[in-house]
Amino acid sequence: MLNTSHLSPNAVFIGTQCEAEPDGAVGAKELYRALMSQQRPDAASVAAFLQEQLAAAASMPVDLPEDFSTLEQWSRDHVAAVGEAYRAYLDARKGGEPRRYFPTRSHALHFIRGVAPTKLVDGAWLYGLLAHAQNPRFTDLIATYVEELGEGRAHKNHVLLYRKLLERHGLNPLHGLPDAFYTQGVLQLALGGNADEFLPEIIGFNLGYEQLPLHLLITAYELNELGIDPYYFTLHITVDNADSGHAQRAVQAVQDMLPRFGNSAAFWGRVHSGCKLSNAGVGTTEVIASFDSQREVENILSRKRMSGQGAHSDYCRVAGRSINDWLAQPGGIPAFVTALEQAGWIKRHAPVQESRFWKLLQGDKAEMFGVFSPYELQVIHDWIRGDASADGQAHDEPALLPGRRRASFRAQSRLALHPAGPSNPRHLKALYTSHDEAPDPDLQALKAELAASVDTRQHRQLLVRAMSPGMHWTPAGLYATSRFMQSTA
Secondary structure, three states, X not given: OOOOOOOOOOOOEEOOEEOOOOOOOOOHHHHHHHHHOOOOOOHHHHHHHHHHHHHHHOOOOOOOOOOHHHHHHHHHHHHHHHHHHHHHHHHHHHOOOOOOOOOOHHHHHHHHHXXXXXXXXXXXXXXXXXXXXXXXXXXXXXXXXXXXXXXXOHHHOHHHHHHHHHHHOOOOOOOOOOHHHHHHHHHHHXXXXXXXXXXXXXXXXXXXXXXXXXXXXXXXXXXXHOOOOOHHHHHHHHHOOOOOOHHHHHHHHHHHHOOOOOOHHHHHHHHHHHHHHOOOOOOHHHHHHOOOHHHHHHHHHHHHHHHHOOOOOOOOEEOOEEHHHHHXXXXXXXXXXXXXXXXXXXXXXXXXXXXXXXXXXXXXXXXXXXXXXXXXXXXXXXXXXXXXXXHOOOOOOOOOOOOOOOOXXXXXXXXXXXXXXXXXXXXHHHHOOOHHHOOOHHHHHHHHHHHHOOOHHHHHHHHHHHOOOOOOOXXXXXXXXXXXXXXXX
């Protein structure tokens, strides 16, 4: 079993780096992977981690009323405040202000990649409640989880949509992400695996997390502007609405679950504590602020150093040293990048075609074609172009003609300029229209086990297992979600 008793609840976050854990400590990334795998860590260790996180969050402020009877008004006031702030943002943009979050396309892609550990476990905090689906007091919470899963429809499954978004832009694998970027995802997984012990905290987490944030609206707007599919984010804007969506259900869940017997004040206090956890870890705006194009280029080249070391001919020299010699020095990439600029291999703040280094990466006779992922190419492309990269040009598309403005993602779609891709929900709908057509071994095994199940309880357990955070987006998980909905209708 994985021992998490020494897992630090507050990894120190600096830029895009995270300080090393003390000797013997288990990092958030390791715990995240364990919770997502079949070999799950023991429940006692994960519960201890949650208690540590709750203690660390105790001093955090929380925007919740003291009186739970005013929750509905609190939620409506929050929506009104966010709407007013968003209108102010739109007015500022119309007045000529630049994008607030993503000056360049690579900055936006860095954000999508950076928040992936959280987005890939969307809804996980509610998973443990599926075992209590017959309890009518859990109706709103379970309905929220099932909707996060797309109700068994691939083109609405939030995790599958995000996986396809990552795939489309070459953002996998998630190598090099700081350990702190996994903290929020670990929290969600840990809560979902300990529902019986942390029910009030789960209700509070759900209450805080499902309220519409301003950053979601701005993110969707600016991604669309940059020609990046915003559907995952716009979907959350609609499903989290405070009238009939997840935000309203979160309020209703608190009202449904408040104890009629016992100490309701203590329960409400634990709801407050859970709500604080919804802001734990590195948040959206912090991930956005962590991007530095110079540092990211150096990080990318540093990751390539080990595979590229010794693979270059000695006749290729920069500043009197061979490429192999430059790459042989750990920590020497910043100096190497400076040498490339000084030797004229890289011409900053100019079209990329003027840089000899770029021609090695892209073009008809690019000698390093395929070495860098689409995301890495975009980072290098925007870094070379400098301020001109504010136009959002993709690394593999021609430059805009003078005076032309880049079409948004939605405009491209309307004009049929954007081909159907794996991030397009219509593509997913066609791909997974019939679960029976998916040649998937897990789906076949699940159907066989369901056919052999001896009673309703065993049948339900099989469905719930396939609806876990690590599996619900697969054909077997989608099939199980559909069957679960039928069984609880």
